[in-house]
Amino acid sequence: MKNCMLVLMLLVVFSLKAATVDTISVPSASMHRSIKTVIIKPNTYLGNKQFPVVYLLHGAFGSYSNWVLKVPHIKQMADEMQMMIVCPDGARTSWYFDSPIDSSFKFETFIGTELPQFIDANFKTIANRKARAITGLSMGGHGGIFIGFRHADTFSGCGSMSGALHVTVITRGYEVEKRLGDTGVNKKYWNEWSALNVIEKKPSDSLSIIIDCGTEDRVMPMNRAMHEKMLKLNIAHDYTERPGNHDWRYWENAIDFQLMYFNMLFKKHASKP
Amino acid sequence: MPHVEIQVAFSILAIMKKISFTCLFLFAALLSFASIDTLLVYSKQMNKSIKVLVIKPDLPSANIQMPVVYLLHGYSANYNQWLNEAPSIIQQGKDMQSILVLPDGGYSSWYFDSPINTAVRYESFIIKELVPFIDSAYSTKADRNYRAITGLSMGGHGAFYLAMRNQTVFGSAGSVCGGLDIRPFPNNWQLNKVLGDLSANAENWEKNTVINLIDSIDISNLNLIFDCGLSDFFLNVNRAMHQKLLLKKIPHDYTERPGTHNTAYWSNSINFQLMYFQHQFAKN
Numbered sequence: 001m002k003n004c005m006l007v008l009m010l011l012v013v014f015s016l017k018a019a020t021v022d023t024i025s026v027p028s029a030s031m032h033r034s035i036k037t038v039i040i041k042p043n044t045y046l047g048n049k050q051f052p053v054v055y056l057l058h059g060a061f062g063s064y065s066n067w068v069l070k071v072p073h074i075k076q077m078a079d080e081m082q083m084m085i086v087c088p089d090g091a092r093t094s095w096y097f098d099s100p101i102d103s104s105f106k107f108e109t110f111i112g113t114e115l116p117q118f119i120d121a122n123f124k125t126i127a128n129r130k131a132r133a134i135t136g137l138s139m140g141g142h143g144g145i146f147i148g149f150r151h152a153d154t155f156s157g158c159g160s161m162s163g164a165l166h167v168t169v170i171t172r173g174y175e176v177e178k179r180l181g182d183t184g185v186n187k188k189y190w191n192e193w194s195a196l197n198v199i200e201k202k203p204s205d206s207l208s209i210i211i212d213c214g215t216e217d218r219v220m221p222m223n224r225a226m227h228e229k230m231l232k233l234n235i236a237h238d239y240t241e242r243p244g245n246h247d248w249r250y251w252e253n254a255i256d257f258q259l260m261y262f263n264m265l266f267k268k269h270a271s272k273p
Numbered sequence: 274m275p276h277v278e279i280q281v282a283f284s285i286l287a288i289m290k291k292i293s294f295t296c297l298f299l300f301a302a303l304l305s306f307a308s309i310d311t312l313l314v315y316s317k318q319m320n321k322s323i324k325v326l327v328i329k330p331d332l333p334s335a336n337i338q339m340p341v342v343y344l345l346h347g348y349s350a351n352y353n354q355w356l357n358e359a360p361s362i363i364q365q366g367k368d369m370q371s372i373l374v375l376p377d378g379g380y381s382s383w384y385f386d387s388p389i390n391t392a393v394r395y396e397s398f399i400i401k402e403l404v405p406f407i408d409s410a411y412s413t414k415a416d417r418n419y420r421a422i423t424g425l426s427m428g429g430h431g432a433f434y435l436a437m438r439n440q441t442v443f444g445s446a447g448s449v450c451g452g453l454d455i456r457p458f459p460n461n462w463q464l465n466k467v468l469g470d471l472s473a474n475a476e477n478w479e480k481n482t483v484i485n486l487i488d489s490i491d492i493s494n495l496n497l498i499f500d501c502g503l504s505d506f507f508l509n510v511n512r513a514m515h516q517k518l519l520l521k522k523i524p525h526d527y528t529e530r531p532g533t534h535n536t537a538y539w540s541n542s543i544n545f546q547l548m549y550f551q552h553q554f555a556k557n
Contacts, residue, residue, distance in 0.1 A: 080368070215519065215524075227529075231503070236503075236531040237530070237531070238528060238529075238530040238531075239528065239529050239530070240526060240527065240528040241515070241526075241527050242524075242525070242526040242527070243524035243525070243526075253552060256548060256552070257545055257548065257549075260544060260545065260548055261545075264541065264544065
């Protein structure tokens with residue numbers, strides 16, 4: 001009986017153990033430097049299990065630690081959904097591009113290629129696009145769609161929360177010009193690399209897409225334009241409008257629905273490999 | 274009843290003594306159990322008994338009071354539809370520590386008290402009889418802030434209709450591919466059996482369709498969530514509802530996603546709606 005109680009207590013302690021958070025430096029060969037990245041591992045990580053991964057991007061002027069500090073309950077979500085969450089730094093305003101004018105900014109290559117390779121090599125992940133998704137807020141929402149569509153061989157799901165989804169018109173205040181250069185000279189990039197236009201090239205791999213925005217948010221028109229365009233192009237996607245502004249109160253709510261969406265996608269893929 | 278529980282506990286302890294590995298397993302199973310009751314709830318209003326499913330997480334303590342989500346089925350279905358077609362609600366109800374109640378709404382009641390047929394009184398049944406009964410028979414948080422109602426199709430209309438007209442009872446409401454404006458469908462789904470033919474009974478239709486309720490009722494205290502599939506015949510009425518609510522600046526969550534009017538759609542959608550209700554319950 002005593003033994004049983006002990007085992008039971010151990011069981012309870014084990015099940016109460018929460019997700020772990022590490023901050024690591026991930027080497028980027030393309031940028032010749034390391035990029036700080038937060039890694040959230042679920043509470044069962046010690047076993048032999050392999051986990052799906054959601055890559056979660058921050059907004060303009062933010063950093064790798066934003067998500068876990070502002071929305072600490074994503075740790076519980078990682079436990080409940082048995083997934084890893086990876087939050088890379090986006091250099092304040094990289095816009096997650098490989099800058100055509102500044103070779104020290106290669107964030108598309110880093111997040112679309114180098115980082116998933118590093119994570120798969122160093123953590124117990126399910127190393128398959130079917131168990132990888134990418135999303136983010138604001139600039140990171142643009143990044144989620146931009147990288148998701150251009151690296152659909154790496155990600156099977158992509159999302160955007162309050163995404164600044166049309167960089168073509170963000171010509172001042174958010175340092176897009178520092179990454180893409182002169183709007184006239186580099187017009188090609190300003191147009192073709194806007195998420196709103198990136199979706200015109202449909203990837204050969206099927207993508208599951210989720211987009212949401214607050215009805216009080218200034219970027220709402222960009223999101224409605226994205227929804228309309230995806231409807232027109234017959235690109236299947238979940239689209240939500242809900243109360244809220246461009247702030248953490250909105251994102252701490254929205255992230256739960258996005259993680260649930262990706263969790264269901266991963267489960268669907270796991271049951272039908 | 275307590276006697277039975279004690280016996281079960283003892284027999285489990287006996288097994289635990291023998292094999293500790295099995296004991297872990299059994300105990301885990303016991304901890305994660307949800308019970309499903311099929312009830313016959315007598316309705317004085319309609320002078321008949323109505324079948325109701327109650328899905329209840331078994332919590333370590335019987336004294337924990339839980340929020341309740343009412344789930345309404347669609348036209349031509351019955352109380353069993355949600356459980357049959359979306360069995361994942363059992364696990365989710367348990368995770369969110371809430372009781373789920375699935376009442377029968379008849380073949381085509383549309384959850385109205387029919388103005389033309391006194392035998393159909395489903396609004397009165399749910400509001401005046403079922404909710405008080407559930408609160409008396411189960412350990413619930415008997416408060417609008419911890420009560421939500423949602424449903425699919427006919428039940429989506431029903432959930433919004435009941436919540437908007439009975440805001441002391443419900444604090445949150447959802448609609449999954451609901452027919453939120455019934456007027457474009459005068460010859461469908463036996464609506465004329467409960468409201469009369471549209472041509473002769475236009476007023477019944479005008480004053481009982483959800484999209485019109487928001488003109489006369491202040492619903493700013495309700496938490497609303499609704500969604501529809503992009504290939505659903507109800508997409509247009511959902512879009513119209515979304516636009517009307519935006520215009521009136523009434524807060525609500527609205528989602529469009531791939532899908533049509535079928536099980537695959539609502540068994541997916543309900544996961545998001547239950548999470549929404551969980552958030553609303555946690556706010557209070």
